[in-house]
Amino acid sequence: MAYRVPFVDPRAHYRRYQREIDAAISECLRSGDLVQRDQLRRFEENLAAFVGVRYAVGVKSGYHALHFALLGAEVGAGDEVITVAHTFVATISAIVHCGATPVLVDVGSDHNMDPALLERAITPRTRAIVCVHLNGRMCAMDRIMAIAERHHLTLIEDAAQALGASYDGRRAGTFGLAGCFSFYPFKILGGFGDGGALTTNDETVERTARLLRYNGEDRQTGEYHYHGYTALLDNVQAAVLDRKLPHLPAWIEHRRRVAERYRRGLAGIAGLTLPHYDESRQRDVFQNYVIRTPERDDLREHLERSGVETLVHWPKPVWEHAALGLKDPALAETVRMCREVLSLPMSAETTDDHVDMTVQTIRKFFA
Ligand SMILES: Cc1ncc(COP(=O)(O)O)c(C=O)c1O
Numbered sequence: 400m401a402y403r404v405p406f407v408d409p410r411a412h413y414r415r416y417q418r419e420i421d422a423a424i425s426e427c428l429r430s431g432d433l434v435q436r437d438q439l440r441r442f443e444e445n446l447a448a449f450v451g452v453r454y455a456v457g458v459k460s461g462y463h464a465l466h467f468a469l470l471g472a473e474v475g476a477g478d479e480v481i482t483v484a485h486t487f488v489a490t491i492s493a494i495v496h497c498g499a500t501p502v503l504v505d506v507g508s509d510h511n512m513d514p515a516l517l518e519r520a521i522t523p524r525t526r527a528i529v530c531v532h533l534n535g536r537m538c539a540m541d542r543i544m545a546i547a548e549r550h551h552l553t554l555i556e557d558a559a560q561a562l563g564a565s566y567d568g569r570r571a572g573t574f575g576l577a578g579c580f581s582f583y584p585f586k587i588l589g590g591f592g593d594g595g596a597l598t599t600n601d602e603t604v605e606r607t608a609r610l611l612r613y614n615g616e617d618r619q620t621g622e623y624h625y626h627g628y629t630a631l632l633d634n635v636q637a638a639v640l641d642r643k644l645p646h647l648p649a650w651i652e653h654r655r656r657v658a659e660r661y662r663r664g665l666a667g668i669a670g671l672t673l674p675h676y677d678e679s680r681q682r683d684v685f686q687n688y689v690i691r692t693p694e695r696d697d698l699r700e701h702l703e704r705s706g707v708e709t710l711v712h713w714p715k716p717v718w719e720h721a722a723l724g725l726k727d728p729a730l731a732e733t734v735r736m737c738r739e740v741l742s743l744p745m746s747a748e749t750t751d752d753h754v755d756m757t758v759q760t761i762r763k764f765f766a
Contacts, residue, residue, distance in 0.1 A: 403706030404753045407585050407746040415748070416643065423638040435618075435631060438638035443596070445644055446580075450562075450572045452598045454605040457632025458612050461559040461581025461595040465493035467611045467630075468577035468597050469527065471604035472553040474499050478526035482557075483512050484717050485733045486531040490557050491717060491725070494529065503718070505730040509676045510534055510689065510740075513732075514542035521546075527553040532561035532571050534674065535587065535654070535686035540566040540574050555579065559595075560686040562587050563651045567680050572598040577608075582632075582640055585746070587654070587686050588647055590636045650747040654685040657749050661688055664758030668765050670694065672739075687712065691739040698764050699741055705760045710742045 413420065423438075432438055439457050447455040458464050474480060476498035482490055484503040494501040502525070504516040510533045517528065528547055530538045547554040558564075558571040559581035565571065572578025582594035597608045607625075610617060615627030662675055672691040676683075689712070692698055702709050716737050718725040744753055 402708040404708060404744050404756050406708040406710055406742070406744050408748045409584060411748040412589075412746070416646070419642045420639055423642045424635055427635045427638050432638075433634050435613075436634050438641060439632060439634050442632075442637040442641035442644070445641055446596055447598060449570075449644060449647070450578065450598045451570050452573050452578070453600045454598065454602075456597045456599075456605060456608040456612065457637055458595045458597060458608065459628075459630035459632065460489075460593040461557075461579055461583065462489040462493060463612065463628065463630045464559075464577075464579035464581070464595040464597040464608075465490060465529070465555070465557060466496055466628075467608040468555045468579055468599075468604065469493055469497045469499070469529075470611060471597075471599075471601075471607040472527055472555065472576055474526050474553070477524065479522060479524045480527045480529060481517055481520050481525060482529040483531050483533075483733070484728060484730055485510060485713075485736050486533065486557065486717075487559070487713075488717055488720075488723070489559075490529055490531055491723075499526065500524075501725070503725070503728040503730065505728075505732045506533075506736065507732070508672075509536060510674075510736065511536060511538045512543065514539050514546060517543065518546050518550075521550050521552070525550065525552060527555060529555045529557055530575070531557040531559075532564060533687075534689050535561055535564050535684035536674075536676065537561060537564050537566040537571050537681050540569075541680075544574060558598075559583075559586070561684060563647055564684045565682045573600075576601055577604055582636070587650065587684060588640060588643060590640050592633075592636060594632050594636045594640065596632065646747075651684045653747055653749075654745060655683070657745060657754055658683070658685045658688055660751060660754045661743065661758065664754065665690070665761060668762070671761070671765065685745060687742045688745040689740050689742050691736070692741070693739055694764075695739050695741050698761065701764045702757070702760055705756075707757050707760050708744060711740060712742055713737060
């Protein structure tokens, strides 16, 4: 179905940057630069500089960045890792695939980990914390860092939705032992398929990730140091991402303007909660613009009928997916979020007209 207001518009995005994207791809193809070449190295350097760390390692996906970060922290069988249930399932699967047990805690009204609940969940088996900067807003890093230090726990940041977001002027991906990013096509910096990166200041974590992504092989010596994975960020993908990276600050500004237009347009509707929180320390990049209402399903249907595409992240608590074998952690706010959240159209191609049509449609529903 063609929407009047698409959630994102990959075709419009391509048309806008076609010359740069085509040039990046054809340069790789013409020169045969397909695997671990200069384009990947340049992107890693530029990404590390943008985030503000010493190293970035390009991998197959955000999932792989999380998995390798945990393996780099030597998380394994017998360990507990505390994270949130209100996240994409990959955060939790990465913990499970290390042989560790995920311990799921609730989120606060800003959709991010509640630090008080984090501290209460710590046991003698806790090894690490994976905090998730959801929707482009960073967690309360001062409190989470203090808890991690007090209890000698490793902190890993799931920053898949937060490239460019900051806390006290410091960017996501610079606080923990490692930061994990996703370049899934509809992320704030999106490729044309799966992609991800791990950022770190730690030489050992960097080396471990580089080995793990290439089946454990040290390319200099040919020695295999691990049973690893086939999980490189493709060179062509890196070349495209590197061309796009300089545009990211402008795209973030655009998203913030879109969010502000939504805020002004939707202000004052009883029963509707908007995603605007204290920005004295956080600077949001609005990967997603997530509103809340107990009438979510009816509102979504109304928007759909009016040609406005929306998404729900996520409609069912992760522990209710029986095959995942997760214990019900009884998280009241997470359950409410699943019932109430609705993500509105938001991308670098979202126009004022898109926002205004969405706002009018929502106002009509509540009228
Ligand atoms: C919060 C969060 N964590 C992890 C991931 C996993 O990233 P990927 O899809 O690149 O594996 C995503 C991406 O959807 C995400 O949104």
